[in-house]
Amino acid sequence: MTGSDPTFDFVPYLATVLSLSPDEIDVRILSGGYTNLTARATFSRPTSLPTHFDFPTAISSVILKKATPYMHAFPSQAAPINRQAVEARALRILQGAEPSVPGVMEVLAGIPALKVPQLVYHDTEQNILWMTDLGRGKILTEYMLSDSRSDSKLEELADALGRFLAGLHSATKNPRPEIASSLSDPRRVLGFLTSDATRIIREESPEWKRDPNGTQVLVDLMHRVLNHESNSEPCLGMVDLWSGNTLISADGELCLLDWEDFGLS
Template sequence: MTDVGRGRILSDYILFASSEQTTVETLGRILGRFLGGLFKVTKNTSSEITRTLADSRHLMEFLTSQMERVAAELPGGVTPEIAALLERMRSAISREVHPEQCLGMVDLWPGSALIEGNGECGLVDWEHFGLTDPGTDLGMFVGHLHLLVLHDGAPKGASATTMNFISTFASSYFEANPGISAYFEWRFLIAHGRSLICGTNVFAETFLESTKLKAIKAGLSCLQAAGDQGGTGVDHDALAELPPDVKRGVQRFLAPRDEESRMLSPVS
């Protein structure tokens, strides 16, 4: 990353470098439009291409182990209820075939987005580029952004700036790649919950213990809300346990489903 200039990663840019809402909105539109287009045009990628891509299983195994390690540090340890949610996550991310399969970064988080001083934005660190699905990549990305909302050391206004970015990003993404499914909802919530829990390591030195516990609890609520295998609908009671801003951000990516078409454009 140091080879491509003196830019800041997106999370640092939101927290410390920009008070200009218009700039943040522009970044949200750019990234949302790009990822929406990428996922849309790479659906049903041919087997000839997929055979040449990186195997992401070792990354998934690493993220699983990180999540289990963080959960083990909870004051009450890993209860049977938490163990069941961890198994839900493990089962979901170990799937090798996805009905909404596309190409993506796989390891997509705010550290992947580099912002130059003139406001130009680029994505870096493509080493895990390969097969994924939109819900998983977006859930991971937004989950890490929500850690900024919970961050104790964030400057005044950073939470509002983050939420503004998420809202603009979501609108731009769905303009480029409209429609949502129960499978998308399921994968988004699984990846979002995993990122809230694993991502506490990113801010290990700056999070208060109470904030870390809040993030872990929110992550577990997302796993609970996701349901077992997708298609059963979101558990909105579990979703209600999220901190208000996190819940509002998540809802930008979830929508009710039409029973006949099972697809709807997202609700604003």
């Protein structure tokens, strides 16, 4: 039992839900938890899950996301709890468990080099999302900067990502309004991206301190780019796709990790 966080201790929660001793549970808080408190829980033996989880496979580890009404890394920044319901539904769609959005699982099945987590359980009382553990690895930024990177592997994974995005577009283009309305609101996502990018420029850019008027030009340009309306055909997408939530696993697979902003793209 290790790796608790001041805001939540996963060990007693897991011990209660899984009827385990705390000594059988090891919890590590994962770095990069920008929006949620995210942890990897590892068990001393393969553990069967409660029947209401509707997940038949015993697990040796699991990824847990704890959602709060604010950004975990920036508590002053509000964030809606329903983002977790969006991620749970996104994972069901990716697993082929949503008949209203067919064809996505087939896209994934055709690209073995690309993986997404499976939904294990959504605990709506504790606001904790359980997902399969895709293993340890390096986020894309770390991999690209590492001495051990392989350019041919990067080309292979870039091809896999491109085929996945194209396939996702084809499978989900022009979604029905009732489907899109149950997912993330693109206006909220754009609003957050705009305000957060502005915060980063103003708080972390040395240029802002030297020349705030000149840097404001960059802020205004960023606002125009992020809020540019496109006439292209809408589809469902990950939306928050960047190098920080793209993992290169130890097996050389490309893992797309965060789906809480899944919606119109």
